[in-house]
Amino acid sequence: MTILSEFPRSPASGPAVGRPGHRRVRRVRALTGAVLAAALVTAAPVGPSGPLPVAGAQIHREHPLVAGPADGWRxxxxxENDATxxxxxxxxxxxxxxxxGSRQLVGVTVVNHSEEVVDELSLRIQRAAGVPDTAAARVALTDDQSAYGYTGPFTDVxxxxRPGEQVTVSLPVxxxxxxxxxxxxxxxxxxxVMVNLNGRPGTxxxxxxxxxxxLLSVTGPETGRPHTPAPEGDRVEVPGVTMLWPLTARTGLVAGxxxxxxxxxxxxxxxxxLAEQLEEGGRLDQLLDAYVDATSGEAGTALRDATCLALDPQLIEVVDRMRDGYTVTTERPSPVAGTPRLRDSWRADSDSPRPEQAGSGTVAAANWLERLRTVAEQGCTVALPWAGADINAVTRTGNQWLIREALTRGTSVVAxxxxxxPERNLVIPLSGYVTGSTTDWLPLADTTTETGVDDPESAWEALQREGLPTVRRPTDTAALEDPTMPDPYPRxxxxxxxxxxxxxxxxxxVWDAPVRGRFAGLGPGVTGVTYQGxxxxxxxxxxxxxxxxxxxNPETxxxxxxxxxxxxxTTGITAIRLAVDAARTTAPSGEGAPGTEEGQSVTPPEPVIIVPPVAPASPSDSAALLGTVADLLSSGRARPLSLHEATTPDPDTRTVLDRSVPPGTGDTGSRRFGAPFPDPSVPSDREILAAAQQSNYMNDLTQLMVNDPGIALTRYxxxxxxxxxxxxxxxxxxxxxxxxxAAATERADHLFTLNREMLEKLQSSVALLPPGYVYTRVSQSSPLLIVARNGLPLPVDGRISYQGPPGSVVHVPEQLWIPxxxxxxxxxTADLPTRPDQVTLVLRLSGSQGSVVSDPVEITVQTQGPLIGLLGRLLIGLLVITLIxxxxxxxxxxxxRGTGD
Structure with missing residues (x-):
């Protein structure tokens, strides 16, 4: 809903904000935003980005509020005038x-990007009415210029x-x-505040x-005075503050x-x-330096207590591996390729060599990681989802092992x-929300179980011993070719x-979830901790x-x-100050305060949880945000609060919320929360399908292999x-x-493509090899011979499945163990019909639970006919004659001999 602010007109101002014309503008804007949101919700198209692995895939969306990736950005x-x-x-x-009461000069640069000369330029500062919180501030910053009715004088530029030229001037505030x-x-x-530029373009x-x-912050005469002073005799309760400090970067790991x-x-x-970012003066080096400098010494203790390093575990693992040396290349050799023959290696010398070089960041990685270890030992750390994965997109694949890796792998890597x-059992979805299906999977994020099974591999092997449930129904089609969109809910x-x-x-x-303070009940044992959106x-x-x-909100x-x-x-820094000031509570003091004891607050303030963007952040901007929190703590306008304390409900709250939510699975009607507006940034259904196909096939292939005590490598x-x-x-x-x-989806497409190519190589390395000719049997009892090959580094425990014409019965071995x-x-052996004379059998290698793993192979068997009958009779005749x-x-x-005797 649009917030309308009425305030008196300044004598020197422009149009009054409260005039009817302005209200009409606001109504039109609100209607436009509402129509835009409704259109996005109704359309919800599937974006063109990302690979569609197979034709005829069944596409659907789980939530009607999830928009297509091409919609909803603006x-x-x-x-409108600013945009054009x-x-x-x-x-x-x-x-x-x-x-x-002070006067400050602000530097402003005017740049002409147009193709015509701009003349008679002038600038002035204008302001709108004060805002009470960040939600109202966001609306005000998108208002029509008529809302900025308090103006300063014009300054000529x-x-x-001319086109491409620029000029810098100073404006008084x-x-x-x-x-x-x-x-x-x-x-x-x-x-x-608005810096208004007027001028004459061309003619x-x-x-x-x-x-x-x-947003401009105006303070009182005393430094750091809150913008809303408490009534005399009352006591102000300052809120606790905790802030995440993200460390993420694209690693450039070659897929496959x-x-x-x-x-x-x-x-x-x-x-x-990545090496450039780790080296002295690089982005990651500066980000870590900024945090170390701000939290060092006695003055930095409060800030250290109020912050937590939010780490991308993929980045930590790759930097750790960089210390041992690495190679810069664009190709990855196949792990199942055979040993090349000598003549092949001679021929390879004439081919174009694969471009590669030794990485230069080995020393920088070691130094940066050692500094990070020192910082982590002194404060809080928490793992983000692996590689910043979209948790809602991951759960839409319906693959519990992919979900486990996203939720729990990072905690073990950081440790x-x-x-x-690190902080455990805390999930930080970078999208800012979770859907109902995602919540049904979140119990997998519990890494503090009493059984000690807190990592995906241990869970896999434990369930395998009990009979691992497959993630999909066994079919005659390998998972890589399955066109069906998965069910995003657990079975x-x-x-x-x-x-x-x-x-x-x-x-x-959490718009329709039970809420108690900052906590929301999302599912049994799953508690949402809210922060200011x-x-x-x-x-x-x-x-x-x-x-x-x-x-x-699409309106903003x-x-x-x-x-x-x-x-x-400037807006971000001011918004942090505004959020902290708005969270304060005023406690009546003295006798006679209704409902309170002397000196006791009516309602303690909710903490302010600050979540900066997890993106390629600018070190200087990040340092400025961190410095703002430090100033709030040192001035007494906020108090430090640990991330654990800010996100942990008391037992009573947790009990009440757990009783308020219905159990899963798949009950979207009774558990309504998630994206409050269309989200244009979600991965497309094509990408979800690709991830589902590949992860399901990985599970089938893992289940096909067998751990060998003599081999250090495990299947998982x-x-x-x-x-x-x-x-x-x-x-x-x-x-x-x-x-x-678009560039992000292209990178995802490239990654899925390379990953699929590697899976196809693994698939072809485990195969049944057909004889390559028509298999002629002398009799019905003649055996069929076939070779099974395994190029994987672990033994394979497979099963042979077959398809043939009606009446075909193939007696296959119960177990096929391939080293x-x-x-x-x-x-x-096979019982095959005698008509037709040739029978084609289709054989596949499957796992013990029926999941198809290898490509199908065909064997053509000559079963019976005039030639086979004649040959059979001749053979029997020859045998009889030989015996006679x-x-x-x-x-x-x-x-x-008898005569000789």
């Missing part, structure tokens, strides 16, 4: 808090500006309420050209990796970009590599996690790649690049890297940006 009714202007105005640096040229600010607060007339917008043992597989990276205990409700699972979600994504959406727009998040979705980086950073370790590749393909990082979504990197010959001759010969020999 509300065209917001700042060929002239840009931008701040030269972020604007800090301004003390009430030197001109004219006057907060003195007695000044004739001021902004008429009478009290401390947070005010939306036109002087008119409004564009604007730059940001398989596990090795006892040594780790050689690390292959597509490029050396092993950094030697510290049966998962056990309630004994220690509870918490999930960080925005406050507007309006604050998170505002922070998401900071940095060099501003984001459009799926939980933001405009191109964030209309405002410069310094302006967006061999397949795990391929599972992690799928999580990289379903990452959130890079998708939540209108300009970057690692070896082959065996097996025989079968041998009998006669034996008698003659005996008679001659």
């Amino acid at each position: 509300n065209p009714s917001i700042r 202007s060929g002239v840009e105005v931008r701040l030269t640096a972020p604007v800090g808090a301004v003390e009430l 030197p001109g004219p500006l 006057d907060t003195d309420p007695t000044s004739a040229g001021g902004l008429d600010i009478a009290a401390p607060g947070v005010y939306p 036109g007339i002087v008119s409004y050209l564009t604007s730059e917008r940001f 990796e398989t596990g090795e043992a006892p040594l780790r597989a050689p690390l292959l990276l597509e490029d050396d970009d 092993e590599v950094l030697g510290t205990e 049966e409700p998962l056990p309630t996690p004994a220690n509870g699972v918490r999930v960080l979600v925005t406050d507007n994504s 309006s604050l998170a959406a505002t922070l998401a727009a900071t940095g060099p790649e501003p984001l459009t998040v799926g939980y933001s 979705r405009h191109d964030p690049n209309l405002d410069s980086g310094p302006a967006r950073l 370790e061999f397949m795990r890297p391929l599972m992690l590749d799928l999580l990289r393909g379903l990452t959130v990082i890079g998708r939540r940006n209108a300009e970057g979504y 690692a990197k070896g082959s065996i010959m097996t025989q079968m 001759v041998r009998l006669i010969r034996t008698r003659i020999v005996r008679r001659l």
Whole structure:
């Protein structure tokens, strides 16, 4: 709902905000936003991005509020003139808090991107009414310029500006309420500010050209004074603050990796970009330096207690492997390729060599990781989903092992590599919300079980011993070719996690869930911990790649690049201060306060959980956000709160919420929460289908192999890297940006393609080899011989399944044990019909539960006919004649011996 603010008109201002015309504009904007949202919800098209592995795939969407990837990035009714202007105005640096009654100069640069000369340029500062919270601030920043009715004087800009030229000027921000040229600010607060640019383009007339917008913080005479002073005699309760500090980066790992043992597989990276970020002065180096500097010493203790390193476990694992050396290449050798013959190696010398080089970041990786270990030992760490995977997209595959890897693998990696205990049982969906089907899977995130089975491989082997349930129905089609979209819900409700699972979600994504304070009941043993979606959406727009998040209201979705980086950073810093001040509670003091004891607060303030964007963040912008939290703590406007304390409900709250939610599975009607608005950044159904096909086939192939005590490598370790590749393909990082979504889906397509090619190589390495000719049987009892080959590094325990014409019965061996990197010959007997003369049998190699693993092979058998009958009779006749001759010969020999005696 649009927030309308009425405030008096300044004598020197432009049009009054409260006038009927302005209200009509707001109504039109609200209607436009509502129509846009309704259209997106109704259409929900499937995006063109991502691979469609097979034709005729069944496409569907689980939730009607999930939009197609091409929709919903922009509300065209917001700042239309700014979006089409060929002239840009931008701040030269972020604007800090301004003390009430002071005057501050702000640097502004005007750039002419148009193809015509712009003349008679002038700038002025305008402001709108103060805003009480971040939700109102986001709406105000998208308002029509008429809402910014309090204005300062115009400042002429030197001109004219020719195409491509720019000029920088200084503008006064006057907060003195007695000044004739001021902004008429009478009290401390947070005010939306617009830098208005007027000019004459070409041969036109002087008119409004564009604007730059940001939130301005105006403080009281005392440094850091809250913008809403408490009544005299009352006591202010300051909120606790906790902030995530994300460390993520694209690793460039070459897709298609398989596990090795006892040594780790050689690390292959597509490029050396990660090394540049780790080296001194690189992005990751600066991010870590900023955190170390801010949390060092006694002054940094409070900030260290109020922050938690949110780590991408894939990044940590790759950096750890970089220390041992790595290769930069674009190709990955096949793990099932045979040993080349000498003549093949001679021929290979004439081929174009694979371009590769030794990586240069070995030392930088070791140094950076050692510094990170030191920091992690002194404070809080928490693992993000692997490679920033979209948890909702992962659960849509319906593959519990892929889900387990996304939810739990990171915790073990952080613990092993950094030697510290990370926060457990806390899921941080980077989309900001979870769906009903996702919640049904979240009990798998419990890594503090009493049985100690806290990693996917242990869970796999435990269930295997009990008879592992397959993730899909066995069919005559290999999982790689299955066109059916998976059911995103578990087949049966998962056990309630004994220690509870918490999930960080925005406050507007639990719209129909039972709520108690900041906690929401999402499922049995699954508690949602809410944070301010309006604050998170505002922070998401900071940095060099501003984001459009799926939980933001479409009415406020405009191109964030209309405002410069310094302006967006100013808004983000001010939004943090505004959120903290708005969270304060005022406690009546003294006797007679209704419902309270002396000095006791009525309602303790809810903590402010700050979730910066998990994106290629700018080190300087991130440091500024971190410094803002440090200032709030040092000034006493907030108190430090650990992430564990902020996200852990008390036993009573957890009990009440658990009793309020119905159990799963698949009950979307009674458990309504998730994306509050259409999310344009979700992976497409094509990508979900590709991940489902490949992960299901990985499970079938893993189940086909058998662990061997004499081989250090286990079957799950061999397949795990391929599972992690799928999580990289379903990452959130890079998708939540209108300009970057297409490139992100292209990277996912490339990754899925390479992963599938590797799976096809593994598939072809385990095969039944047909004889290559018509198999002619002398009689019905003649055996059929076939060779089974295994190129995998572990033995295979398979079954032979067959298809043939009616009446065909093939007696196959109950078990087919094929040694690692070896082959065996097996025989079968068959009862086949005598008509037709030739029978074609289709044989497949399957797992013990019937899942097809190998490609089908055909054997043509000559069963009966004139030639076969004649040959059979001739053979029998020859056998009879041979027996008769041998009998006669034996008698003659005996008679001659008798005569000789």
